Amino acid sequence: MSAVLDHHHGHDHDHHDAHAPAGWRRWVYATNHKDIGTLYMLFSLTMLMFGGLLALGIRAELFQPGLQFMNPEFFNQLTTMHGLIMVFGAIMPAFVGFANWMIPIQIGASDMAFARMNNFSFWLLIPAGLMIGSTFFMPGGAPSGGWTIYAPLTLQMGPSMDVAIFALHIMGASSIMGSINIIVTILNMRAPGMPMMKMPMFCWTWLITAFLLIAVMPVLAGAITMTLTDRHFGTNFFNPAGGGDPVLFQHVFWFFGHPEVYIMILPAFGIISQVVPAFARKKLFGYASMVYATSSIAILSFIVWGHHMFSTGFPVTGQLFFMYATMLIAVPTAVKIFNWIATMWRGSMTFETPMLFAVGFIFVFTMGGFTGLICAMAPVDIQIQDTYYVVAHFHYVLVAGSLYAMFSGFYYWSPKWTGVMYSETRGKIHFWWSLISFNVTFFPMHFLGLAGMPRRYADYPMQFADFNAIASVGAFLFGFAQLYFIVCIVIPVMRGKGAPAPQRPWEGAEGLEWEIPSPAPFHTFENPPKLDETATRVLA
Amino acid sequence: MMRTFNKNLAIKLAAACGFALASLVNFAHATQDLPGGPAVRQLNLPPAVTKIAESQAWLHWFMLVLCAVIFVGVFAVMFYSIWKHRKSVGHKAADFHESLTVEVIWTVIPFIIVIAMAAPATKVVIAMKDTTNADLTVKVTGMQWRWAYDYLRGEGEGIGFTSSLDRDQREMSNEGGPKAGTEVNDYLLKVDHPLVVPVGRKVRIITTSTDVIHSWAVQAFGVHQDAIPGFVRDTWFQAEQVGDFYGQCAKICGKEHAYMPIHVKVLSAADYTAWVAAQKKQMAALADDPNKVWALADLIKRGEKIYSANCAACHQPDGKGNGPVKPLDGSAVVLDTDHSKQILTLLNGRLNGAMPSWKAMSDTDIAAVITYTKNNWSNKTGQLVQPSEIAQARK
Numbered sequence: 045m046s047a048v049l050d051h052h053h054g055h056d057h058d059h060h061d062a063h064a065p066a067g068w069r070r071w072v073y074a075t076n077h078k079d080i081g082t083l084y085m086l087f088s089l090t091m092l093m094f095g096g097l098l099a100l101g102i103r104a105e106l107f108q109p110g111l112q113f114m115n116p117e118f119f120n121q122l123t124t125m126h127g128l129i130m131v132f133g134a135i136m137p138a139f140v141g142f143a144n145w146m147i148p149i150q151i152g153a154s155d156m157a158f159a160r161m162n163n164f165s166f167w168l169l170i171p172a173g174l175m176i177g178s179t180f181f182m183p184g185g186a187p188s189g190g191w192t193i194y195a196p197l198t199l200q201m202g203p204s205m206d207v208a209i210f211a212l213h214i215m216g217a218s219s220i221m222g223s224i225n226i227i228v229t230i231l232n233m234r235a236p237g238m239p240m241m242k243m244p245m246f247c248w249t250w251l252i253t254a255f256l257l258i259a260v261m262p263v264l265a266g267a268i269t270m271t272l273t274d275r276h277f278g279t280n281f282f283n284p285a286g287g288g289d290p291v292l293f294q295h296v297f298w299f300f301g302h303p304e305v306y307i308m309i310l311p312a313f314g315i316i317s318q319v320v321p322a323f324a325r326k327k328l329f330g331y332a333s334m335v336y337a338t339s340s341i342a343i344l345s346f347i348v349w350g351h352h353m354f355s356t357g358f359p360v361t362g363q364l365f366f367m368y369a370t371m372l373i374a375v376p377t378a379v380k381i382f383n384w385i386a387t388m389w390r391g392s393m394t395f396e397t398p399m400l401f402a403v404g405f406i407f408v409f410t411m412g413g414f415t416g417l418i419c420a421m422a423p424v425d426i427q428i429q430d431t432y433y434v435v436a437h438f439h440y441v442l443v444a445g446s447l448y449a450m451f452s453g454f455y456y457w458s459p460k461w462t463g464v465m466y467s468e469t470r471g472k473i474h475f476w477w478s479l480i481s482f483n484v485t486f487f488p489m490h491f492l493g494l495a496g497m498p499r500r501y502a503d504y505p506m507q508f509a510d511f512n513a514i515a516s517v518g519a520f521l522f523g524f525a526q527l528y529f530i531v532c533i534v535i536p537v538m539r540g541k542g543a544p545a546p547q548r549p550w551e552g553a554e555g556l557e558w559e560i561p562s563p564a565p566f567h568t569f570e571n572p573p574k575l576d577e578t579a580t581r582v583l584a
Numbered sequence: 585m586m587r588t589f590n591k592n593l594a595i596k597l598a599a600a601c602g603f604a605l606a607s608l609v610n611f612a613h614a615t616q617d618l619p620g621g622p623a624v625r626q627l628n629l630p631p632a633v634t635k636i637a638e639s640q641a642w643l644h645w646f647m648l649v650l651c652a653v654i655f656v657g658v659f660a661v662m663f664y665s666i667w668k669h670r671k672s673v674g675h676k677a678a679d680f681h682e683s684l685t686v687e688v689i690w691t692v693i694p695f696i697i698v699i700a701m702a703a704p705a706t707k708v709v710i711a712m713k714d715t716t717n718a719d720l721t722v723k724v725t726g727m728q729w730r731w732a733y734d735y736l737r738g739e740g741e742g743i744g745f746t747s748s749l750d751r752d753q754r755e756m757s758n759e760g761g762p763k764a765g766t767e768v769n770d771y772l773l774k775v776d777h778p779l780v781v782p783v784g785r786k787v788r789i790i791t792t793s794t795d796v797i798h799s800w801a802v803q804a805f806g807v808h809q810d811a812i813p814g815f816v817r818d819t820w821f822q823a824e825q826v827g828d829f830y831g832q833c834a835k836i837c838g839k840e841h842a843y844m845p846i847h848v849k850v851l852s853a854a855d856y857t858a859w860v861a862a863q864k865k866q867m868a869a870l871a872d873d874p875n876k877v878w879a880l881a882d883l884i885k886r887g888e889k890i891y892s893a894n895c896a897a898c899h900q901p902d903g904k905g906n907g908p909v910k911p912l913d914g915s916a917v918v919l920d921t922d923h924s925k926q927i928l929t930l931l932n933g934r935l936n937g938a939m940p941s942w943k944a945m946s947d948t949d950i951a952a953v954i955t956y957t958k959n960n961w962s963n964k965t966g967q968l969v970q971p972s973e974i975a976q977a978r979k
Contacts, residue, residue: 326681331682357817393665407659424705507617510625
């Protein structure tokens with residue numbers, strides 16, 4: 045049932061859902077949190093591949109100096125759309141997919157609180173995704189001002205900019221609805237015997253993320269609406285010719301944009317906090333401090349936006365404030381890393397693929413954290429702002445961070461979703477292949493940035509040639525690794541190929557998701573379960 | 585101390601990586617380091633030419649070393665644990681999962697480290713923002729896609745020029761980069777008129793823009809300041825040595841973003857004075873009489889130069905335009921006997937600045953470039969636009 049592609053109803057005990065729609069109706073009219081979770085993940089996987097294709101276009105062009113494949117205008121469209129699609133189309137919906145699948149199961153609820161709104165928030169993504177993809181075929185091509193869509197460059201864009209703005213509005217609405225659903229579900233639908241402080245970490249991090257989303261998506265909507273009215277209705281919010289201020293756009297955008305960074309990483313922290321204890325066979329160290337650290341990161345994320353704008357020419361006090369506040373975020377982040385390592389310490393560890401990705405995450409994400417600290421230092425940032433150093437930094441936290449955590453979560457929970465075990469050998473190949481090619485791609489970018497190669501450049505001085513060539517080779521290897529992931533791992537488990545998964549595939553894993561059979565039946569916890577005192581087991 | 589240590593380490597690192605890379609990558613480009621610009625396979629910030637850049641480089645090393653030490657320390661613990669505390673070697677899981685003391689310790693220690701990092705950075709931030717008492721003030725105007733430099737105050741006051749990427753290099757880029765085997769060390773960094781400043785003097789840079797946000801960045805000086813339309817911002821540098829130093833526009837500004845480099849020539853005091861004198865003389869010679877009546881051939885000749893320096897990047901040398909950029913060859917506006925449409929297009933721009941305004945250009949130059957477009961390619965109108973018509977249209 046829950047195995048994504050098998051449509052026959054196999055399990056005896058869920059015959060009562062025989063009245064549920066089959067065929068395309070099952071998906072279009074879906075109100076089941078598991079089906080909607082699957083839809084979210086398939087959507088984001090598609091967008092990941094599309095965004096990845098754009099990235100490979102960028103790397104192909106940058107393989108050598110000079111323009112080989114495209115003009116600079118199209119190159120700018122690729123960088124812009126790669127960013128927008130990966131952020132809004134791939135990472136955010138993927139985490140919502142995880143939330144849909146896992147949160148109700150983890151808290152012992154029967155479904156999400158608002159099942160029909162859940163359906164709506166997913167299906168809004170389809171027109172949004174189609175619109176944003178179609179911008180490439182519009183007169184003047186796709187938006188090309190960078191994913192940060194800084195004014196007043198956006199005022200020069202063609203009609204595709206309006207389409208992209210509309211698509212972002214829709215995606216924002218979808219995110220807000222999804223967040224409301226998650227908050228209400230977590231606050232109201234926990235099984236009796238599960239207080240907040242016994243919730244799985246993944247639920248905690250998503251709860252905090254959902255509040256962040258509700259707080260900042262309207263801010264983004266404001267920024268892009270002002271851009272829209274500047275473009276068409278004669279307002280001058282950002283147009284200096286009419287008394288507007290281009291830097292105002294950056295303030296508003298990054299007031300959204302920095303919490304957005306944490307929206308993309310906090311659920312990842314949640315996944316890692318589940319996987320590490322499972323494979324260390326030891327409880328998460330410092331559960332309470334993890335909750336507090338996550339909350340402090342979320343709160344601090346609202347007062348650091350200025351570090352994206354050091355080069356706009358802040359006054360001294362502004363630079364100092366944003367520098368201090370940003371460096372402060374290193375403290376709770378460090379606490380999280382220490383807690384994970386303390387969880388591993390004196391455990392009894394095994395290294396199946398989920399754990400490999402989790403350890404890989406901790407190791408490589410921390411490198412991104414350290415370069416973040418270096419970028420936070422205003423005088424150093426002045427030298428590397430808008431260079432490839434920044435590109436390296438945020439790919440270390442978003443690819444090696446968010447994406448690796450999602451891989452970890454996929455390998456960890458897919459036996460529950462599909463009812464079959466993925467191939468461990470293939471999972472390990474995927475891990476090592478991704479880890480190595482990722483570093484080959486992005487590590488040299490630190491050097492390029494320090495040497496002064498600006499980002500979003502279609503062509504570059506000859507001295508940068510070698511590192512660019514290496515990065516391009518790495519990027520293609522990384523791209524093929526993800527193709528391998530889809531063809532050799534995701535599709536087989538979706539078709540139910542593989543050893544049947546036991547109810548508890550992982551020896552040390554705790555939580556209510558392991559109290560139900562694999563694959564998870566269509567309906568779970570229709571009656572609130574009775575929990576033991578740790579809130580991780582159902583009392584028979 | 586710190587600097588020698590930096591250099592040694594950097595050289596060793598560079599040698600090790602360089603060797604590894606050279607065996608990996610084997611391209612036919614015979615590229616050398618560009619003094620004052622990027623070096624081949626450069627690993628770190630370029631050599632500092634100002635005190636600010638030197639302190640930034642120091643801060644960067646300080647952070648890098650500190651982070652590396654913490655990184656090694658933390659991950660040594662993790663990998664030790666991975667090595668020893670695994671099930672396959674028979675390790676049994678312990679049962680501890682909470683300790684307030686430990687949590688407090690590892691919250692306080694990072695906090696102290698962060699303060700230790702922030703303290704030295706604060707001094708540099710304050711020094712960077714001190715633009716008072718400048719010896720020379722230059723206004724830098726970003727425009728799609730070149731820089732304009734205007735000497736506002738100090739020696740050389742009144743000098744002004746624009747600085748664009750060398751046309752041949754832009755062509756080279758379209759053709760797939762420099763030909764294999766050729767040595768173009770300043771590829772995409774060569775400009776027609778570099779900014780010239782004296783050594784050892786405090787130069788205040790005021791940035792602004794005529795269209796979108798650009799960013800004026802020269803790493804050797806430790807300077808990076810956005811040029812924002814409608815607003816002025818400032819920054820400063822005091823170069824400690826003569827030479828040529830390079831940078832590139834750092835804020836995405838449209839399709840030619842990669843093609844608006846920055847070249848600063850630092851001269852000795854005497855050379856700078858000589859340069860100023862030469863510039864002044866040249867400007868006097870170039871000053872046009874706005875009432876002069878031009879002959880068609882002279883105006884076309886002058887217009888051709890202006891076209892290739894300013895217009896050809898978008899409208900193309902063949903005047904056919906490119907994508908959303910309108911063709912001029914055969915254009916109704918260009919062929920029209922009513923000159924005012926084309927004159928107003930140049931003066932005011934069109935489509936929200938997609939076609940920028942060229943108001944800043946002299947009447948003679950605008951008249952020349954219009955006359956050129958009216959008499960080139962298949963446009964054989966024989967029409968002549970005099971500078972006085974431009975002056976009239978400006979009113």
